Amino acid sequence: xxxxxxxxxxRLWRPRSLGVALGVFMTIGFGxxxxxxxxxxxxPGLQLRQSWIPSLGTTVKSCxxxxxxxxxxxxxxxxxxxxxxxxxxxxxxxxRFALPAHYQFGYPKLFQASKVKGYHPQSSDTQKxxxxxxxxxxxxxxxxxxxxxxxxxxxxxxxDPAALARSAFSYYKSVSSAFRKAPSLAAFLSNPQxxxxxxxxxxxxARNLLWFDFGLPSPPETKTMKVSPQLPRDPKSLQLHIxxxxxxPGTLFHPITTAANSYKQPASLVSSDFRxxxxxxxxxxxxxxxxxxxxxxxxxxxxxxxxxxxxxWSLDDVVGFMHNAQAGKKQSLIRTANKTVVTGEDQQLAKQxxxxxxxxxxxxxxxxxxxxxxxxxxxxxxxxxxxxxxxARREALAKxxxxxxxxxxxxxxxDVKLRPLQFGSAKVLGYVLQSGLNQKDKEECERLATPELxxxxxxxxxxxxxxxxxxxxxxxxLPP
Numbered sequence: 164x165x166x167x168x169x170x171x172x173x174r175l176w177r178p179r180s181l182g183v184a185l186g187v188f189m190t191i192g193f194g195x196x197x198x199x200x201x202x203x204x205x206x207p208g209l210q211l212r213q214s215w216i217p218s219l220g221t222t223v224k225s226c227x228x229x230x231x232x233x234x235x236x237x238x239x240x241x242x243x244x245x246x247x248x249x250x251x252x253x254x255x256x257x258x259r260f261a262l263p264a265h266y267q268f269g270y271p272k273l274f275q276a277s278k279v280k281g282y283h284p285q286s287s288d289t290q291k292x293x294x295x296x297x298x299x300x301x302x303x304x305x306x307x308x309x310x311x312x313x314x315x316x317x318x319x320x321x322x323d324p325a326a327l328a329r330s331a332f333s334y335y336k337s338v339s340s341a342f343r344k345a346p347s348l349a350a351f352l353s354n355p356q357x358x359x360x361x362x363x364x365x366x367x368x369a370r371n372l373l374w375f376d377f378g379l380p381s382p383p384e385t386k387t388m389k390v391s392p393q394l395p396r397d398p399k400s401l402q403l404h405i406x407x408x409x410x411x412p413g414t415l416f417h418p419i420t421t422a423a424n425s426y427k428q429p430a431s432l433v434s435s436d437f438r439x440x441x442x443x444x445x446x447x448x449x450x451x452x453x454x455x456x457x458x459x460x461x462x463x464x465x466x467x468x469x470x471x472x473x474x475x476w477s478l479d480d481v482v483g484f485m486h487n488a489q490a491g492k493k494q495s496l497i498r499t500a501n502k503t504v505v506t507g508e509d510q511q512l513a514k515q516x517x518x519x520x521x522x523x524x525x526x527x528x529x530x531x532x533x534x535x536x537x538x539x540x541x542x543x544x545x546x547x548x549x550x551x552x553x554x555a556r557r558e559a560l561a562k563x564x565x566x567x568x569x570x571x572x573x574x575x576x577x578d579v580k581l582r583p584l585q586f587g588s589a590k591v592l593g594y595v596l597q598s599g600l601n602q603k604d605k606e607e608c609e610r611l612a613t614p615e616l617x618x619x620x621x622x623x624x625x626x627x628x629x630x631x632x633x634x635x636x637x638x639x640x641l642p643p
Contacts, residue, residue, distance in 0.1 A: 173454075178332035226475040230258055231312050234297040235319035237376045238368070239330040241460040241616050242320050243487035248467075249297045250618040251610045252480055258294035261310050268300035271367050274376060276309035281627065284309065302378035304453060316474060317453055321373055321530050322460035324520035325513035328352070331368050333489060334587035352515035364433050374522040379446050381522065397583065443522065447529045455532040456537075468549040469537055478549065480554045484611055488570060489589035564608035566595040583614040 185202035234249060236242040251261055259281045263269075268278045276282055279293070296311050329348060336342040341359040351358055351369075359369055367375045374381065450457070456473055458466035467481045474480075517524040538546055561568045566575075570592035574583040583593045594612035596605065613621070 196303060215392060216556045228476055229316045229474040230256065230294050231297045231315040232297065233307060233311050233315045233317045234295070234475075235302050235317075235376065235454075236297060237320055237322075238299075238372055239327050240320045240322035240335060240373070241458075241463055241485070244463070244483060244485050245320060245458070246297055246615050247486050247611070247613070247618065248481050248483045249295055250613075250615070250622065252476070253295045253481070254610065254618075254625075255375065257316055259292055259626060261293040262619065262623055262626065263298050266582075266616055267298060270301055271298050271303065271375070274300040274303040274306050276306045279310050279589065280623070282310060288502045301376060304378075315453050318456040318458065318470065318473075319377070320458040320460055320466070321527050323513075323517075323527055324373070324523040325516040326460075327523070328516040328520065330489065331372060333589045334370040335365065336588055339368045341366045341369040349489075349512060352519060353513060355519050371520050372521040373520075373526050374446075377450060377526070379450075379522075382442050387406050443525050443621075447525065451533075457533065459527075459531050460536060461531075464533060464553050465538060466534065467553060468546055469534070469541060472541065478553055478556065482553055482560065484557070484561065484565075484594065486614060487583060488592050489586075489587070490570075490592050534611040560608075560611060563604065564594075564596060564611060566597055571595055581609070581612050581614065581619050584616055609628060 188639045232249065234242075234245060236246055252258075253405055262610060263278060264280050268274050276284075279296075281292075289491065291310065291312055296307065296315075331339075332342050332345075332351065333346040340363045341355070342351065342365075344358045349419075354369070398577070437604055456466075456470060458470065469480075471478055558568075571594065573582055573585060573590055573593055576593045578595070581593055581595065583591045585591055593614060596608050596612060600608060610618075
């Protein structure tokens with residue numbers, strides 16, 4: 164197979180470091196154990212392990228496809244669409260999924276290995292029977308590594324907090340006490356403290372939801388910390404892109420094409436003075452040491468191309484349809500004459516959303532920049548060709564598979580196997596298959612169009628055949 168890449172060497176080193184080099188600290192407020200590693204940070208953009216130029220013909224690769232995967236499915240960030248491609252790939256390749264007993268791994272509690280159906284503690288990575296862990300959880304690395312091999316490919320996805328706030332407010336208004344009390348998103352963001360109470364039921368959806376999903380505690384909790392986490396060994400690798408805690412989020416964030424000017428070195432965490440800014444820097448450095456790739460929802464197709472490249476998958480493996488999209492939302496952008504016009508009201512809402520979700524905004528800026536650094540490494544013209552081909556293939560599949568060639572209102576979806584769970588104030592769109600498809604095309608199109616809950620039930624029945632899957636009962640389901 165040739166020499167190991169630095170990233171793979173890093174993965175192989177991780178198990179031996181867990182008992183020795185991981186810094187563990189607790190936050191008294193949540194009784195939360197959080198793991199900080201002394202892993203050497205692996206720079207985004209320097210881990211592409213093969214040259215792959217998508218083409219319409221057969222592509223010969225010099226690498227082996229990665230099939231041990233951990234996907235942190237963040238909320239309201241396009242993650243359901245990523246989940247569908249993982250479901251399809253694993254299903255077709257005969258891989259085993261680490262599945263929850265229901266539809267989530269005890270969320271919003273931290274992930275526990277015991278929540279995985281069919282999990283039995285093993286003594287070594289080679290005996291772990293699962294290939295893919297990808298359903299909703301609050302990330303907990305120590306427990307994840309009880310289930311998945313340490314050299315698995317770790318990835319996730321983030322979204323601009325301004326867009327995420329709109330989606331979350333509509334979707335989780337009935338389960339978040341803060342959202343439920345507010346008459347509108349504008350009213351909530353104009354004075355969030357009037358509605359928001361930390362720790363109240365469902366309020367993790369109302370502030371810094373991405374930070375929460377990544378399993379990170381919030382800065383106020385650091386006041387009770389007694390143990391300083393250990394940073395990666397090489398201080399030169401800690402070049403981060405941080406929005407100061409009190410800074411204005413500013414205008415819409417654009418891709419950063421150079422990595423030169425605004426980098427900051429994190430302050431030392433040796434002292435007991437654990438300031439929020441240095442804490443955020445440490446959190447981002449820790450995530451960089453764990454995750455191989457963090458996708459960005461605003462550059463979804465570009466992220467898919469990079470994902471295929473990193474996994475040594477074909478473009479067909481990552482092409483698919485959008486899932487769990489909401490209908491009937493007021494559009495924040497008005498498009499006229501091929502130009503995008505952002506209203507003053509929308510600019511104000513975006514600014515307020517990013518300020519309120521300041522931890523998520525720091526996450527987003529950091530991983531947006533790391534994505535574009537990776538794009539520069541991949542090559543912009545090469546990426547443009549791959550994205551164009553990805554979109555062409557998606558459009559061709561939509562025309563071949565879907566009635567109307569697009570997502571439809573759920574009232575038109577009679578097949579319960581294809582009808583997505585309806586949750587929140589906005590309708591969740593789904594798909595209706597074209598009539599007259601041959602058997603092979605019908606099976607492929609069904610895989611592309613099947614919502615996440617129904618696909619999870621299909622995989623569950625496949626992996627645990629003695630168990631008869633019961634019909635979906637919406638009243639018992641948790642929101643995706």
